């Protein structure tokens with residue numbers, strides 16, 4: 001099974017979420033916990049889909 005590394009906590013997950021959360025639109029993969037964290041009060045947050053390894 002393929003895994004994606006979370007851009008924020010640097011751990012590998014089978015399921016990750018593609019998102020952009022910075023003023024510069026840059027797509028990264030995040031785990032569920034980090035996604036919730038970056039999404040909070042973030043006007044730059046964009047959801048780009050779910051990765052399943």
Ligand SMILES: [Zn+2]
Nearest residue numbers: 006009031034
């Ligand atoms: Zn994470």
